[in-house]
Amino acid sequence: MSENTRTEISSLGEFGLIEHLTKNFETHNASTVLSVGDDAAVIDHFGKQTVITTDLLIEGIHFDLMYTPLKHLGYKSVMVNLSDIYAMNATPTQITVSVAFSNRFSVEALDEFYEGIYVACEKHGVDLIGGDTSSSQKGFIISVTAIGEVAPDKFVKRSTAQKGDLICVSGDVGGAFLGLTLMEREKRIYLENPQIQPDLEGEDYIVGRLLKPEARKDIIEFFAANDIVPTSMMDVSDGVSSEILHLCRQSNLGCNIYEEKLPIHDAARKAAFKFGLDPTVCALSGGEDYELIFTLKQEDYDKITLNEEIAVIGYMTDIEEGCKFQTKGGNTHPITAQGWNAFVK
Ligand SMILES: Nc1ncnc2c1ncn2[C@@H]1O[C@H](COP(=O)(O)OP(=O)(O)OP(=O)(O)O)[C@@H](O)[C@H]1O
Ligand SMILES: Cc1ncc(C[n+]2csc(CCOP(=O)(O)O)c2C)c(N)n1
Numbered sequence: 001m002s003e004n005t006r007t008e009i010s011s012l013g014e015f016g017l018i019e020h021l022t023k024n025f026e027t028h029n030a031s032t033v034l035s036v037g038d039d040a041a042v043i044d045h046f047g048k049q050t051v052i053t054t055d056l057l058i059e060g061i062h063f064d065l066m067y068t069p070l071k072h073l074g075y076k077s078v079m080v081n082l083s084d085i086y087a088m089n090a091t092p093t094q095i096t097v098s099v100a101f102s103n104r105f106s107v108e109a110l111d112e113f114y115e116g117i118y119v120a121c122e123k124h125g126v127d128l129i130g131g132d133t134s135s136s137q138k139g140f141i142i143s144v145t146a147i148g149e150v151a152p153d154k155f156v157k158r159s160t161a162q163k164g165d166l167i168c169v170s171g172d173v174g175g176a177f178l179g180l181t182l183m184e185r186e187k188r189i190y191l192e193n194p195q196i197q198p199d200l201e202g203e204d205y206i207v208g209r210l211l212k213p214e215a216r217k218d219i220i221e222f223f224a225a226n227d228i229v230p231t232s233m234m235d236v237s238d239g240v241s242s243e244i245l246h247l248c249r250q251s252n253l254g255c256n257i258y259e260e261k262l263p264i265h266d267a268a269r270k271a272a273f274k275f276g277l278d279p280t281v282c283a284l285s286g287g288e289d290y291e292l293i294f295t296l297k298q299e300d301y302d303k304i305t306l307n308e309e310i311a312v313i314g315y316m317t318d319i320e321e322g323c324k325f326q327t328k329g330g331n332t333h334p335i336t337a338q339g340w341n342a343f344v345k
């Protein structure tokens with residue numbers, strides 16, 4: 001397709017557009033009984049339990065199209081939802097995708113967005129089984145619902161951590177927030193002086209963390225292969241400190257977290273220093289890492305030491321102990337939720 005082609009959505013109409021966007025996608029899961037094209041889809045998880053989650057992505061709140069390629073946005077919209085399914089220790093099987101957009105969007109633009117959606121679906125073995133398409137006066141609005149399956153009662157909640165359990169985080173944290181800080185800085189520079197080209201040299205890692213997060217399917221597979229069932233789990237969307245407080249509150253426990261144990265990527269640490277930010281604050285309060293945070297029984301410690309993708313950052317305590325953070329210097333502070341909150345600017 002030529003770069004300059006612009007097909008108006010009105011030339012296809014709503015139904016023509018839906019047909020255009022979905023016609024080449026085949027379903028792969030046995031659980032997908034009926035897909036796009038009827039009043040509703042039908043799924044059958046054959047005796048397993050069904051897990052369901054939904055998340056909205058709103059232009060200007062969750063993403064900025066000035067620096068977010070549509071293909072990446074499609075991919076990320078799926079990933080943030082799959083991340084919630086994995087956070088239940090479940091396997092995603094289907095998604096629905098609903099979109100609303102203004103006439104500033106062309107058929108080619110939506111094609112790009114759907115390319116990203118399909119790449120994410122293929123990577124995670126998920127079927128797109130429906131959605132809704134509408135127009136919006138201003139801004140691009142995306143709502144994705146993800147459905148998954150889990151063996152009966154094998155899902156992992158936020159509220160079931162026990163005193164003494166180890167608190168673990170997958171991958172590394174803080175990178176996406178630094179990617180966002182970089183993109184917002186470059187955007188500001190560009191708006192002030194459009195002749196200046198963005199300087200993203202050497203920053204691929206943090207930009208990648210923001211624009212193409214990976215839902216941690218591998219961690220759930222590692223649990224299954226090693227007979228590990230976390231005692232509680234959630235994904236890191238709003239920031240580690242905010243998520244730890246959710247686990248503690250819902251499990252009626254306190255915790256001790258150690259600064260020196262926080263997994264921070266070298267590229268993120270370097271970027272933080274460049275921007276005059278504290279990497280620890282970015283790791284605790286930056287959002288959108290889409291890593292998993294979970295608790296494990298202490299006897300499972302040996303099983304995870306060999307997995308370099310899992311860091312133990314602390315342990316659960318009695319509720320009376322409170323939620324505490326110990327700095328590298330040995331000082332102890334109460335943990336406060338300074339993570340992302342859509343209603344606090
Ligand atoms: N408008 C709503 N109506 C009903 N339930 C809601 C609504 N908004 C959120 N919830 C429910 O509240 C709970 C917490 O939702 P929340 O969005 O905070 O978590 P999350 O989706 O894991 O986080 P994030 O949105 O940051 O990824 C979930 O059970 C969710 O289904
Ligand atoms: C333009 C722009 N503004 C802000 C952010 C940061 N941000 C968006 S969503 C989110 C956490 C999860 O949100 P939710 O809880 O709503 O799912 C964070 C930290 C961004 N990426 N782009």
Ligand SMILES: [Mg+2]
Nearest residue numbers: 054055056084
């Ligand atoms: Mg949510």
